[in-house]
Amino acid sequence: MKYSIPMDEKRKTSVIAPILGRAKYFAIYDTDTKDLSYLDNPGVKQAKGAGNLAAQTLVELGIDKVVTAHIGPNAQNALETGEIKIVKENGLTLEEVIEKYSK
Amino acid sequence: MRTIAVTGGKGGTGKSTVALLLTIKAINKGLSVVVVDADVECPNDYILLNKTSLGSSILEVKVPYPKIDLKKCNRCGECVKLCRANAIITKKEGTPILQEDLCSSCGVCWNICPQNAINKTEKIVGDIYKQKISKNLTLITGQSYVGLRETSSVVSSLREYIKNISCDLLIIDTAAGSHCTVMRALENVDYAYAVTEPTPLGKHDLRVILRVLKELEIPSGIILNQYDNGDQKLILEIAKEFGIDIEGKVPYSKELAQYYSSGQLLDMKNISNILEIDKEFWL
Numbered sequence: 001m002k003y004s005i006p007m008d009e010k011r012k013t014s015v016i017a018p019i020l021g022r023a024k025y026f027a028i029y030d031t032d033t034k035d036l037s038y039l040d041n042p043g044v045k046q047a048k049g050a051g052n053l054a055a056q057t058l059v060e061l062g063i064d065k066v067v068t069a070h071i072g073p074n075a076q077n078a079l080e081t082g083e084i085k086i087v088k089e090n091g092l093t094l095e096e097v098i099e100k101y102s103k
Numbered sequence: 104m105r106t107i108a109v110t111g112g113k114g115g116t117g118k119s120t121v122a123l124l125l126t127i128k129a130i131n132k133g134l135s136v137v138v139v140d141a142d143v144e145c146p147n148d149y150i151l152l153n154k155t156s157l158g159s160s161i162l163e164v165k166v167p168y169p170k171i172d173l174k175k176c177n178r179c180g181e182c183v184k185l186c187r188a189n190a191i192i193t194k195k196e197g198t199p200i201l202q203e204d205l206c207s208s209c210g211v212c213w214n215i216c217p218q219n220a221i222n223k224t225e226k227i228v229g230d231i232y233k234q235k236i237s238k239n240l241t242l243i244t245g246q247s248y249v250g251l252r253e254t255s256s257v258v259s260s261l262r263e264y265i266k267n268i269s270c271d272l273l274i275i276d277t278a279a280g281s282h283c284t285v286m287r288a289l290e291n292v293d294y295a296y297a298v299t300e301p302t303p304l305g306k307h308d309l310r311v312i313l314r315v316l317k318e319l320e321i322p323s324g325i326i327l328n329q330y331d332n333g334d335q336k337l338i339l340e341i342a343k344e345f346g347i348d349i350e351g352k353v354p355y356s357k358e359l360a361q362y363y364s365s366g367q368l369l370d371m372k373n374i375s376n377i378l379e380i381d382k383e384f385w386l
Contacts, residue, residue: 048252049189049205056183056192074202078192081200
């Protein structure tokens with residue numbers, strides 16, 4: 001299963017970003033292969049519709065689940081339209097998220 | 104016919120009050136005046152002129168709008184990629200869905216769709232109203248629909264509509280801020296008054312709107328509202344910075360506030376004198 005976690009820093013010990021649409025990066029974690037990679041969030045620089053673009057990027061990548069602290073209405077709608085499940089986690093680090101959801 | 108705009112950046116600083124004080128001054132000198140309420144997201148000049156409603160719409164504001172024909176669409180994704188408003192998202196298998204409120208009617212999608220699956224249709228986004236207030240005063244109001252994000256189209260329609268209006272003086276009362284909706288209201292006016300108050304926030308927002316006016320190359324002056332209720336030095340600094348003058352002043356006045364809040368401004372005695380203005384070039 002492919003997870004995406006919005007991050008402001010490319011570090012496993014960093015706490016996940018406060019909001020999806022404007023997070024700097026997306027960590028992409030594959031629970032089958034244990035591969036972790038990072039992707040720039042194109043939503044960061046958008047004047048508007050940041051959440052839509054961020055979410056659409058994840059839809060096109062074939063992500064199954066997003067773990068995020070908060071999510072705006074546009075991103076939420078776009079993720080749901082793309083059949084990506086949303087899980088809310090506040091305050092965990094990336095490695096804690098990976099550990100929790102790898103089980 | 105001269106066209107002047109009353110603007111100012113900060114909300115609640117007295118733009119509408121000053122616009123109407125100017126109007127009354129001009130009417131008293133025998134001019135015919137048309138006031139244009141271009142604060143289309145919450146127009147309220149009609150309330151200040153003692154009307155309880157805007158009456159019947161004389162013109163609907165329409166903008167072009169895309170409609171996706173899913174039977175023709177082959178899910179290529181070009182529209183999703185090129186939409187600068189990010190208003191098109193897709194389902195997992197690529198079916199495009201337009202998110203209405205984000206669309207800014209730019210037209211890219213219906214022009215680039217390789218399948219010609221996006222049709223240009225129309226959407227009504229607002230109304231224009233016209234009310235005769237007195238012999239020499241007409242009010243034209245634009246109002247955008249609730250929730251509309253791109254309201255400058257309503258101001259563009261207003262500007263288009265008033266091209267055919269004849270009067271001695273046209274006064275455009277703009278919205279607060281310095282965004283597209285305000286800029287559309289300011290384009291090509293002969294003169295702009297930037298209304299402000301002698302407070303730090305008044306100073307900050309005045310600088311922003313004066314930068315816009317400078318960029319648009321519109322000659323302008325400052326009108327200081329409640330000039331005796333703060334620190335005038337703040338505004339004098341900005342006037343100096345931009346090389347323009349404080350051309351008018353309105354004192355803090357409880358009486359003015361009372362007439363204002365009851366929609367009776369036109370009936371206030373000596374009201375013409377409450378706004379002291381240096382150059383009445385528009386007379």
